[in-house]
Amino acid sequence: xxxxxxxxxxxxxxxxxxxxxxxxxxxxxxxxxxxxxxxxxxxxxxxxxxxxxxxxxxxxxxxxxxxxxxxxxxxxxxxxxxxxxxxxxxxxxxxxxxxxxxxxxxxxxxxxxxxxxxxxxxxxxxxxxxxxxxxxxxxxxxxxxxxxxxxxxxxxxxxxxxxxxxxxxxxxxxxxxxxxxxxxxxxxxxxxxxxxxxxxxxxxxxxxxxxxxxxxxxxxxxxxxxxxxxxxx
Amino acid sequence: xxxxxxxxxxxxxxxxxxxxxxxxxxxxxxxxxxxxxxxxxxxxxxxxx
Numbered sequence: 001x002x003x004x005x006x007x008x009x010x011x012x013x014x015x016x017x018x019x020x021x022x023x024x025x026x027x028x029x030x031x032x033x034x035x036x037x038x039x040x041x042x043x044x045x046x047x048x049x050x051x052x053x054x055x056x057x058x059x060x061x062x063x064x065x066x067x068x069x070x071x072x073x074x075x076x077x078x079x080x081x082x083x084x085x086x087x088x089x090x091x092x093x094x095x096x097x098x099x100x101x102x103x104x105x106x107x108x109x110x111x112x113x114x115x116x117x118x119x120x121x122x123x124x125x126x127x128x129x130x131x132x133x134x135x136x137x138x139x140x141x142x143x144x145x146x147x148x149x150x151x152x153x154x155x156x157x158x159x160x161x162x163x164x165x166x167x168x169x170x171x172x173x174x175x176x177x178x179x180x181x182x183x184x185x186x187x188x189x190x191x192x193x194x195x196x197x198x199x200x201x202x203x204x205x206x207x208x209x210x211x212x213x214x215x216x217x218x219x220x221x222x223x224x225x226x227x228x229x230x231x232x233x
Numbered sequence: 234x235x236x237x238x239x240x241x242x243x244x245x246x247x248x249x250x251x252x253x254x255x256x257x258x259x260x261x262x263x264x265x266x267x268x269x270x271x272x273x274x275x276x277x278x279x280x281x282x
Contacts, residue, residue, distance in 0.1 A: 029240070039236050041236040043240050044239070047247050051247065090251070094247050097247075101242055102243065214258055216262060220266055227273065
């Protein structure tokens with residue numbers, strides 16, 4: 001009964017995600033007005049901001065899952081952290097690619113060693129390393145402990161990324177939404193803000209849908225591994 | 234490439250990437266489930282033997 005209900009709620013989440021993705025695409029590509037300076041190129045923002053915020057959330061979940069694992073040593077916390085790390089890597093990589101595509105016509109280069117870009121690349125390398133570490137260490141418990149420590153350290157890069165545009169002179173613009181001195185609606189056109197909010201909701205729903213699917217993969221893998229070990233014992 | 238070209242490239246890469254990742258997760262789930270039932274079946278025959 002519980003499995004059936006879980007399956008039903010996953011189905012609802014999946015359908016809702018699809019609806020929001022479609023609405024977000026419509027608002028981002030059609031309904032939102034072009035930017036006064038960048039024209040239609042600015043529409044990349046409706047992907048860029050939601051995808052990096054999704055990555056930040058994912059690494060925050062890695063941080064929480066890792067702390068919980070080190071404290072209680074429960075496998076479900078490790079599965080949560082490992083699942084979130086994998087999805088975080090996907091969204092960080094996509095953010096860097098989108099940023100690069102946006103940067104080429106705006107800055108004239110695909111890549112520059114700007115503080116924010118470099119710190120984001122470091123974030124990607126740390127968590128790609130996390131995934132490699134997990135697949136290299138055969139002892140599950142040792143791998144989980146090493147991963148948890150790296151997951152906690154890796155998360156500390158996120159405040160640095162956020163503050164980098166204030167601390168160093170960078171090519172990357174300062175935040176338009178998460179500004180300490182201005183509310184988002186004072187700084188961004190309402191139609192653009194609506195498109196951004198809808199895409200943000202779509203990415204959040206997509207994230208939780210993917211996370212639930214990835215956790216299911218992790219649980220099944222752990223179950224299969226236990227079954228194999230019991231069979232050989 | 235004009236401005237829309239860059240926009241389409243970015244949207245295309247992101248949604249193709251997410252779609253491929255979703256497909257890979259579904260395939261991994263299917264593979265692990267098949268492995269689980271294989272182990273269960275082997276266990277069952279082992280018990281009966």
